[in-house]
Amino acid sequence: MSLDPEELRRLGYGVIDRLVDHYATLSAKPPMPVPDPGWSAASVPPCPDGPTDPDAALDFLFGEVLTRAQYTSHPRFFARIGAPSNPVSVLADLAGAGVNVFAGGWVGGAGPSAVELAVLDWLRDWMGMPEGTEGVLVSGGSVGTLTALAAAALARVGARSRATGYCSEHAHSAVARAWRTLGFDPDNLRVLAADEHHRLPRDATRDTIEADRSAGLEPFVIIATAGTTSTGAVDPLAGLADLARAASVWLHVDGAYGAPARLTPAGRDLLAGIELADSLVLDPHKWLFQPYEVGCVLMREPGLLERTFALDGAYLRDTATTEVQFRDRGPQLTRGSRALKLWLSLTVFGLDAFRAAIARGLELAELAQRLLEERPGWEIVTPAQLAIVCFRRVAPGLSDAEVDALNDRMVAAAVADGFTAPSTTVLGGRPVARLCTINPRTTDEDVRATIERLEQLAG
Ligand SMILES: Cc1ncc(COP(=O)(O)O)c(C=O)c1O
Incomplete structure (x- = not known):
């Protein structure tokens, strides 16, 4: 169970290259995996008795396994509480x-x-x-x-x-x-x-x-x-x-x-x-x-x-x-x-980078709140606090139950659509949409585009 040192170096560098590419292209990928009912434990090849090609195994890992994962470092991952990680810590874990x-x-x-x-x-x-x-x-x-x-x-x-x-x-x-x-x-x-x-x-x-x-x-x-x-x-x-x-x-x-x-x-x-x-x-x-x-x-x-x-x-x-x-x-x-x-x-x-990154998360939720307030058809349910804002889409003539169903469908459609990932919670017995904006790599445009996408989907 050892590798030739040069082979280990080659595979290791290859893994780092794939990770660097992953970070560079993250914004173009879906923040939440698109559901794939065909994927199960049976999709994982059986344990081989003898050695197999490590490149093929890594291809499977990166191509089939790590693609079916939520990317909580994605700039438009707004669901639940994200985990916007950093690459230097990855090196320490390694x-x-x-x-x-x-x-x-x-x-x-x-x-x-x-x-x-x-x-x-x-x-x-x-x-x-x-x-x-x-x-x-x-x-x-x-x-x-x-x-x-x-x-x-x-x-x-x-x-x-x-x-x-x-x-x-x-x-x-x-x-x-x-x-x-x-x-x-x-x-x-x-x-x-x-x-x-x-x-x-x-x-x-x-x-x-x-x-x-x-x-x-x-x-x-x-x-x-x-x-x-x-x-x-x-x-x-x-x-x-x-x-x-x-x-x-x-x-x-x-x-x-x-x-x-x-x-x-x-x-x-x-x-x-x-x-x-x-x-x-x-x-x-x-x-x-x-x-x-x-x-x-x-x-x-x-x-x-x-x-x-x-x-x-x-x-x-x-x-x-x-x-x-x-x-x-x-x-x-x-x-x-x-x-x-x-x-x-x-x-x-340095600690200042962390301070600035946290402050950015606080600002992003305030930005989301402002954008929602400026646009018709949105109600702020809880204002931005600690980088979370809760809101709902409203439409004249709809009952509360219809508004609730609309919001659930809107968020589910956004996640399935693969562009952005808000989530829902329940407040006062009613579902609401929610953005958690703790990722400092989220741009203002990511927030704006998310709200626009939600409007399209609600429409
Ligand atoms: C307030 C609070 N407490 C506890 C937890 C659970 O933490 P973990 O998922 O790391 O076990 C969470 C997770 O989001 C949380 O937001």
């Missing part, structure tokens, strides 16, 4: 995989562990959390939420069956999944109705906590969202932090997509209070422009992640050390390094 770097412990991975500590401290600083806050890089927001809530439970929960948590109806579904996975009673996750700005209302949260406590339950965590996936709304973080302190409950903040906006002046205002979280999740594979998979958990209480996740075994005794062991800070023992790509891209481009 280098890490090439060395098969181990970031689970210091003895086998002092290099990547030190980089992870450094990068975590950068993230902590950008989020305004105090020195001493610790962290770990995980696969993304879902595992980050699970990791943070597991630690919060260890710190605060007595009887798991009586523990209650509080989040808004717009919290990401990863919260409810983590809640169930951790063995809490699903009925004890209080999913509160959001206010008119789609935020978790502080007073209703307080009242519910009080009522639960009087009923003998154990309120233990408020889960606030800093940038909801549907609308970009930010729960009232500072007020919820006050409430959490007064009510002696944990404050977890899900900033999976929104938190990096704190690197910009506008985002810093919007996210005021995020620094008060007991635990915070953010996803560098969203608005810090990293390729999948990298999420981050930051934990205010030093040592708590280790108390939650530390593992040991006779077979690990030779790797004991007083230095950090990232295997003890999360659910993975063997882990590659997610820190390398963050470190390399930030080092090569």
Whole structure:
């Protein structure tokens, strides 16, 4: 299972050439794959007993597999939350995989562990959390939420069956999944109705906590969202932090997509209070422009992640050390390094490039809102916030149900058409169209052309 060095070089350069071509031609491709009902596991050739031609295998990979993929770095990928990656991080992932770097412990991975500590401290600083806050890089927001809530439970929960948590109806579904996975009673996750700005209302949260406590339950965590996936709304973080302190409950903040906006002046205002979280999740594979998979958990209480996740075994005794062991800070023992790509891209481009790229995303949603407002037949449902704008096509004489169906059809047609990829969500029980504009490579013209295309399709 080795290749002649020159053959490896040739194949490797070929892969890089194909990637460079992919980036150069991205805008001409569909951002979402065109559905192909003929494609299935049976389309993948059976495992050969002997060697086959590597060029043919790479042709299949690039021609058949990687073409059937959403391109979240595409300038007109506006669906859900994109992952507008950067090529320098790809090189770091390649280098890490090439060395098969181990970031689970210091003895086998002092290099990547030190980089992870450094990068975590950068993230902590950008989020305004105090020195001493610790962290770990995980696969993304879902595992980050699970990791943070597991630690919060260890710190605060007595009887798991009586523990209650509080989040808004717009919290990401990863919260409810983590809640169930951790063995809490699903009925004890209080999913509160959001206010008119789609935020978790502080007073209703307080009242519910009080009522639960009087009923003998154990309120233990408020889960606030800093940038909801549907609308970009930010729960009232500072007020919820006050409430959490007064009510002696944990404050977890899900900033999976929104938190990096704190690197910009506008985002810093919007996210005021995020620094008060007991635990915070953010996803560098969203608005810090990293390729999948990298999420981050930051934990205010030093040592708590280790108390939650530390593992040991006779077979690990030779790797004991007083230095950090990232295997003890999360659910993975063997882990590659997610820190390398963050470190390399930030080092090569510099933090100002990231700040500017985030600010550009904020502006693009404002541009989309302005364009929609200028043109007849559009209603803004939620204004641009944290690079998301929600809207609907309206037409005189149509019932609400007909308008809803029109918007669903318009978005589905746009995606199928292959030019642009908006998505939908549901607000107030009704579907709405939505653009998430966090890709700094999106041009003003991409936004304008997307709106024009939607108009044509709605017509
Ligand atoms: C607010 C929020 N939380 C959590 C998640 C889940 O993150 P991941 O998909 O990385 O697991 C997302 C994903 O979009 C999100 O927007």
